[in-house]
Amino acid sequence: MKQRLRSAAAIAQPVIMLNARTRGTFLRSSVASRPLAVLALGCCLAQSGLGATGAEPAPPKAAAPEFSDLFEIFASAEYLRELDARPLPSRDEDPGLRADLAYGHGAGSWRFNADYHWTTEHQHFLERLQFGDELRPGTMLWVGRFQQPSSAWNDEHHRVQYLQTSISQPYIERWEEDEGILPQHITGVLLETRRSFGAGRGLELAAGAGAGPSIASGRLAPLEIIDDRGGAHRLAAAARITLRPDASGGRGASLLLGHDEIDIGDPAAVMALGAREADLDLLGAQITWHRRDWQLDAAGYRVAVYLHGLAGSRTERFSAGYLQLERALTPRVTAYGRAETSARTQESRYVGFLGDDEDWAYRRVLGGLRWDFASRQALSAEFARASLQAGIFAQFRLQWSAAFP
Amino acid sequence: MKTIALITAALGLIVHGAARSAGSDSVVLVVSAHSRVSTLSAIEVRELFLGMTVAPEGQVLHAVRNASDTRLSDIFLQNVVAMSANSYRRRVLGMALEQGRRPPPAEADERRLFQEVETDPNVVTYAWSSQIAGVRGLKAIRVLWRD
Numbered sequence: 001m002k003q004r005l006r007s008a009a010a011i012a013q014p015v016i017m018l019n020a021r022t023r024g025t026f027l028r029s030s031v032a033s034r035p036l037a038v039l040a041l042g043c044c045l046a047q048s049g050l051g052a053t054g055a056e057p058a059p060p061k062a063a064a065p066e067f068s069d070l071f072e073i074f075a076s077a078e079y080l081r082e083l084d085a086r087p088l089p090s091r092d093e094d095p096g097l098r099a100d101l102a103y104g105h106g107a108g109s110w111r112f113n114a115d116y117h118w119t120t121e122h123q124h125f126l127e128r129l130q131f132g133d134e135l136r137p138g139t140m141l142w143v144g145r146f147q148q149p150s151s152a153w154n155d156e157h158h159r160v161q162y163l164q165t166s167i168s169q170p171y172i173e174r175w176e177e178d179e180g181i182l183p184q185h186i187t188g189v190l191l192e193t194r195r196s197f198g199a200g201r202g203l204e205l206a207a208g209a210g211a212g213p214s215i216a217s218g219r220l221a222p223l224e225i226i227d228d229r230g231g232a233h234r235l236a237a238a239a240r241i242t243l244r245p246d247a248s249g250g251r252g253a254s255l256l257l258g259h260d261e262i263d264i265g266d267p268a269a270v271m272a273l274g275a276r277e278a279d280l281d282l283l284g285a286q287i288t289w290h291r292r293d294w295q296l297d298a299a300g301y302r303v304a305v306y307l308h309g310l311a312g313s314r315t316e317r318f319s320a321g322y323l324q325l326e327r328a329l330t331p332r333v334t335a336y337g338r339a340e341t342s343a344r345t346q347e348s349r350y351v352g353f354l355g356d357d358e359d360w361a362y363r364r365v366l367g368g369l370r371w372d373f374a375s376r377q378a379l380s381a382e383f384a385r386a387s388l389q390a391g392i393f394a395q396f397r398l399q400w401s402a403a404f405p
Numbered sequence: 406m407k408t409i410a411l412i413t414a415a416l417g418l419i420v421h422g423a424a425r426s427a428g429s430d431s432v433v434l435v436v437s438a439h440s441r442v443s444t445l446s447a448i449e450v451r452e453l454f455l456g457m458t459v460a461p462e463g464q465v466l467h468a469v470r471n472a473s474d475t476r477l478s479d480i481f482l483q484n485v486v487a488m489s490a491n492s493y494r495r496r497v498l499g500m501a502l503e504q505g506r507r508p509p510p511a512e513a514d515e516r517r518l519f520q521e522v523e524t525d526p527n528v529v530t531y532a533w534s535s536q537i538a539g540v541r542g543l544k545a546i547r548v549l550w551r552d
Contacts, residue, residue, distance in 0.1 A: 069507065070501055070502075070505060070506050070507045070508075072502070102502055104501070104504070104505025104507075105505065105506075106506040111504060112505060113502075113504075113505035130505070132505070137458040137459060137460045138457065140504070157499070158502055158503075160498075160499075160502070162495075162498075163495050163498065163499055192503075200447070246448075246487075247448045248448060248455060248457065249487065250488065250492070250496065290492075328489055331489060331490060331491070334491070372491050376494065
């Protein structure tokens, strides 16, 4: 156990040193010990096996090293057309080319994961950088930059267009650089574990903690591994607990939890929000269900944002959710529809500032078709009708997506 | 006469039995005859072919999909992973991205596949039981589907 803590702490050193290059709020006094405490907690939880009985010996790790390399390139090209005469400055999945380069390396129980994201809209950054150890089959401990497990959609689809049936993401799940209002990344420690029990049921836990985003340049700014300019990065923690009726199957129900302490360094944000700090708490639920040709994905979030740090403080609360239904019409063609809704987001200054008053759709319905062709390529078409502050707008999207090789 | 009738009836039964077994086959989980693994549960089989780590008694196993036969692939998708081909492809890719390692490969050349299984006690695949019957270097450890 001590050896495991020492080795885990050694791996975490580069991450903690990266944090030190920010304006250091995360590393002060009582907060300084949090990454190591979380790391220790992660090791304890993983070692305990999360429910393994005391009499059950821990299964040994791989006896001999085995090597596995993953290299994938994901690409997509999208065309967006506004169907109304009024121009809409929408940043929801801007059209253009996008690519993600994913590399993974495994040696025995050790893993390394890196994703680099690039678009023609001058967005390019290291999306994920993780070092991990499979402590026992089904239990991974990661250190690095990862996606928050409290996001139902992004945890399943990552940032890969080819992996999601629809072209667009739900508004509540948008990435930080796309005027997303929920934190999507943490740089720290992530524990993922799964267990089977009962009559073939499965229980999964993913819990992460570390440095979260700040608000800078008008948006949530997560810690960037390369060239971070996002200001102070404070504590973020997120978890997802999933129950599956058939272990490792696609169906399941999840409870989603998140807590982010967000530094507001942007002067425009300070003025707009009347605060220097925002503490965001998230409670959500997600269901995935499929039967024969049908699949249902639904999620709902309840968010509370406590804004403070200047004269006075206040708490804003809002909710958002979506339901997506898909049907395989043929083995290669899938039809889908999604309804998104929200409550009290129009009254929230936090949503108005980050989501952009003009751009935040408090309600949207869309439908589309996806055709999978060749080996790993797809063509999709989607029609959407969104309700924004300025009125109701309709959009049409066409997308090609692929995974290589 | 009686003897002839009895012999004819016996022959008839033998031919009938042979005809039944020739028409029916099953899909079995296959490992090397030298493998220490004697059986895997349905959950372990599914996890293995989704790219998750399965290590019975400390032996880390690797799955290789048998892509030599279209019907075999259909049976695998319906009965082992319970997904359509598209869903399986995307799910396996998503798991690979999460874990940072390659998804289970597929082998379309059955001879090469069986050679790989025979020589590596950690490899697991599936095949028609009739095709591995009599192959000394392989053993079936679970019936995945029966006609």
